[in-house]
Amino acid sequence: MYSPPPDPDAEQRMRAHHARAAKALDVRVEPGGEFWGWAGRTLGAPARTAAGAPAWLRLVSVPADKASGKLWDGALDAQHAFGDLDGHRPALLAVHDAFDDTTAYRAELSVRVDVPVLSDTPVLQRDLKLPDSWWADLAGTLEKVSAVGTDRVAVRQQYMDRAIPEFVGIPAPTAPATSIAHGDLHWANVTAPLRILDWEGWGQAPAGFDCATLYAYSLLRPDIAAHVRTVFPVLGSPAGLAAEATVCAQLLQTVSRGDNLALAGPLRAWSEELRRR
Template sequence: MDAQEIEKAVEQRRVWLDKQLAAAAAALDVSVVGEPVNTFDMRSAGAVARSEGEDVWLRVVVEDADYEPVCRWDGNVTANSILGVAKPTVLRWHDWQNNNEYLSGRRLRGEAMTLAPGTTVAPGGVLRDDPHLPDIWWEELRRSLTALAAHPMDWHNELDAVASTIRSVEHHFGITLPENVFADVSWTTAHADLHWANLRQPQMCILDWESWRPMFAGYDLATLYCNSLLDPHTAQRIRNMPELQTLSGNLALLAAICRYLWIVGEGSEWDLLEPQLRMEAEPILSSMSARTE
């Protein structure tokens, strides 16, 4: 597919998503008042909408087997059960099946949720400059992640992170980690997709709860750290946090590094991180090797 064909396909998808957003608005009895925003993968679209005199966020997502089970269909809705975390609440939702020729048979979901305050810290996910977030912002992030970590969860949602990390390390670094390296790892409930496009300022709020699941303790700070490596000041602040000073924190960071290395080369902002990611992995892998000797 050449560039012109890709551009045509993207535009077709955008127009189709706009129509699905309108269908979701009708089903959920809201009126779209903002410009639609599409995710980079064109899997979902959202816009500010009006519901009973208040602004809400309207989102529509199309089912895509390539994203499951990492992105759970009901992740945003089931996250309503999480208490003590600064996050949107899904107010109501509606599922339907697409019967048009384009993407025929795909399931869709519309969600109307409370509108997160402020603006996104870094729309592309990767932080390039110091956002000068105040201490109160960081304190709220820590409170929210602590509350999330303590939230009880169905452990069937764990995606075999140990085996996945072992495979990833072997693929990206040519090193085989024995499974017993993970014997003493601590587990907590994690957002599991914490980058700067999923965080708001000036009032801290965490967006996008499709992927929340059990993970190595410290994983959320580990993913945020990886996405901060182009801004040394913010990166160091996160790296110094106690959650990343433990064995579990090191394994969480290794898992996060491998996660982003898998998508390096796909033309996103994460391509910029490859040298830093590999550099960060070196001392962790050295310490893991020393533990197995």
């Protein structure tokens, strides 16, 4: 979980719009459990519907001219495309939009997931004892996701062509296949039993992109990272090279900006492996 926005006025506006959205959607926000997203861009909290069903109310804010497109409509598009994925994705129940000067706000009311995420941050830094059934559920769910048709794009070829040479040091590999990916599969977006959260960035990506992402965020736990490779044999294969190089480049780019510094060494070692391949 991240901190509220550094600007007290922005924090106050987010709280006010969250409360207005709750009223508009006829839900009661429950005390405690408030969850801020990166840079205070999102604010979530547990709620209950008028019928008493547990729900989660998430508010996202963007500049008004960005209130469209992939990220803005991601959760709504995912609901139409996937439903609840046999219970592995919290269903979206309703949305409510509002505008305030130059900022747009979207409130998303979803079925509440009453189990904690497996990590407070995307990078896994603790031991996990996950049963084989959890890994099987994950592999099966990602297979179902990959088969959905969409024109949404999670990773653009133009980004790969630019970032992979810059941060990994190899020409961007040609992806032998593309599939549909969640697009942000890390340890703060999954629970046990399996629920996969935060679907705003899903779309087309090189085959193996989600498992490469989970692998990258597991690098501080070599045992888990090795298990990810075992469960998803596309990693380490020619078919997965484009996805691995893309994810490695993405995270090395974040390191260059001062984020994910704990991953810097393992990511550089991974990039060396990719260059050898």
